[in-house]
Structure formats: structure tokens, C-alpha cells
Amino acid sequence: MKIKTCFIISILFGSWLSFAQDQKMTAGEMIAFKQSVNEVSMKINTLSTDFVQYKHLNFLSKEIETSGKMVFKEPYLLQWQYKKPYNYLIVFKNGKILIKDEGKKSEIDIGNSKIFTKINKLIVGSVSGNLFDDKEFEIAYFKEKNKNVTKLVPKDANLRKYIKQIEVTFDKDDFTVVQLKLIESSEDFTRIVLINKVINAKIEDSFFSN
Numbered sequence: 622m623k624i625k626t627c628f629i630i631s632i633l634f635g636s637w638l639s640f641a642q643d644q645k646m647t648a649g650e651m652i653a654f655k656q657s658v659n660e661v662s663m664k665i666n667t668l669s670t671d672f673v674q675y676k677h678l679n680f681l682s683k684e685i686e687t688s689g690k691m692v693f694k695e696p697y698l699l700q701w702q703y704k705k706p707y708n709y710l711i712v713f714k715n716g717k718i719l720i721k722d723e724g725k726k727s728e729i730d731i732g733n734s735k736i737f738t739k740i741n742k743l744i745v746g747s748v749s750g751n752l753f754d755d756k757e758f759e760i761a762y763f764k765e766k767n768k769n770v771t772k773l774v775p776k777d778a779n780l781r782k783y784i785k786q787i788e789v790t791f792d793k794d795d796f797t798v799v800q801l802k803l804i805e806s807s808e809d810f811t812r813i814v815l816i817n818k819v820i821n822a823k824i825e826d827s828f829f830s831n
Contacts, residue, residue, distance in 0.1 A: 643763040643770060651762045654769055654796075655753055661796040662750040667824045668693045674703075675812040684812075691815070693748045698829045712829050713744065719831035726831055739780055747789055750798050758787075768793050782806055 646654060669692045676685040689703040703709040712719040716732035731738055739757075746752040753760065758773040773787040788802035797820075801813045 643765065646762040646764050646769075650764065654762060654764075654791075657796045658750050658791060659753070664821075665693075665749055665797075666695050666821050668748065668818065668820055669822060669824070670815045670818040672816065673814045675814075677810050677812075679807070679809055691748065692824060692828065693745070694824050694826070694829070695749075697745055698826065699745055699748065700829050710831050712831050714829050721831040736779055736783070739775075739777065740783075743784070743787070747787065747801050748798060750789070750791065750796070752787075752789060764793075766793075768799065769796075 669690065671688070672691050673686065673688045676687070678685070687703050687707075688705045689701065689709075691702070692700045697713065699713040701711045708721075708723055710719075710721040716730065716738075718729040718731060720727045720729070731740075743752070746754075752758070752771065752773060757777070758775055760774075761772045763770040763772065769791045771789050771791070773789070775781050775784055775787075783806060784803055785806050785808075786802075786804045788800075788804075789798055790800040790802070791797065792799050797818060799815055801815070802810065804810045
């Protein structure tokens with residue numbers, strides 16, 4: 622199970638180099654930011670976006686670049702479709718992870734796995750921006766010229782074996798997520814950039830299948 626967990630995390634998540642000019646938000650700025658993000662995330666019923674992913678592995682000198690499309694529907698339907706340089710589909714649905722790798726289908730039941738359940742919640746929260754859970758994370762809030770950044774450290778010791786820190790970057794104007802960052806316990810990281818976002822388009826549940 623640990624190998625599968627690491628594989629899914631490695632495929633899905635991203636990070637970028639540490640920001641050199643991060644400034645911590647004041648208490649007032651943090652309250653206003655959280656309120657704005659929560660208001661926006663509550664209005665998001667569906668979200669589709671293209672993405673470009675840059676995977677950094679310590680033993681490689683060059684990042685691995687992949688791209689595709691992500692689609693999310695409230696409350697927990699999520700699909701990641703990698704299109705270049707290979708075809709790979711991951712769907713989170715009804716407590717299961719459905720995978721199609723170059724046409725070959727497989728399935729992982731996460732219903733009885735607390736770790737996968739937490740990861741599923743984390744993935745959905747990262748996409749929707751609904752991650753401000755002080756019971757689950759130590760959270761720090763930073764501001765830049767055109768974006769805001771939240772840095773989250775899981776409090777769960779078992780989860781920290783896979784995920785050392787998550788960074789979510791928000792557009793400063795519309796408060797939607799524009800980048801996801803995940804640093805693994807090994808210090809490997811990936812950067813996922815979300816582009817061409819479409820919010821609240823009609824998407825049928827049947828879309829989320831492999």
C-alpha cells in the first residue's frame with residue numbers, strides 16, 4: 622500500500638522552488654484572505670482547468686514535464702487526465718481511485734485506508750481552495766505582489782511520512798488556486814500550474830469514470 626500511496630502522490634502533486642520574497646500576512650490580512658477564499662470556494666460547484674506539471678527528482682538533473690486536464694465537481698469527484706507525453710487517467714470517486722494507464726484499467730479501494738482518505742480530502746481541498754483546517758495542518762500565510770501563498774504542514778505523523786509540506790498559491794484578484802506544491806518526505810517535489818480555468822460549467826457525474 623505504501624508503494625501505491627507514494628506513486629499516486631508523486632503523480633498528482635507539485636511544488637516549486639521556495640519563494641525568496643515571501644512576507645507573512647498580518648493577522649488582519651490573514652482573516653480577510655481566508656474569508657475571501659472561503660466565499661469563492663463555496664461558490665465553486667465545478668472546476669475544469671488545463672495543467673502543466675514539473676516533477677523534480679533529486680537524482681535527475683532535469684525536471685519531468687507532463688500536461689493534461691483536471692476536472693472537479695462538488696463534493697468529492699475529481700479527475701486528472703495526463704495527455705502528454707503519455708495517456709494516464711486518475712479518478713477519485715465514491716471512496717475509490719480509478720486508474721487507466723494507456724488503456725489498462727485498475728482500481729484502488731481507499732474506503733478503509735485512513736491515509737488515502739486524508740490524501741483524497743487534501744487533493745480536493747487543494748483544488749477548491751478549501752484547506753484551512755487548523756486541526757489537520759500547521760498553516761502559515763504569505764503575500765506577494767500578485768499572489769498569496771499558504772504553507773501547510775500536516776499534523777498527522779503518518780501523513781507526514783508521505784507529505785512534508787503543501788503550498789497552495791492563490792490569485793490575488795479572484796482568490797482561486799493557480800499553483801499547487803507538495804514536498805515529499807524525500808525532498809522530491811513537483812510543480813503544478815493551473816491555467817485556462819472554467820468555473821461552474823455543467824458536468825455530469827458520468828464524466829468521472831475510467
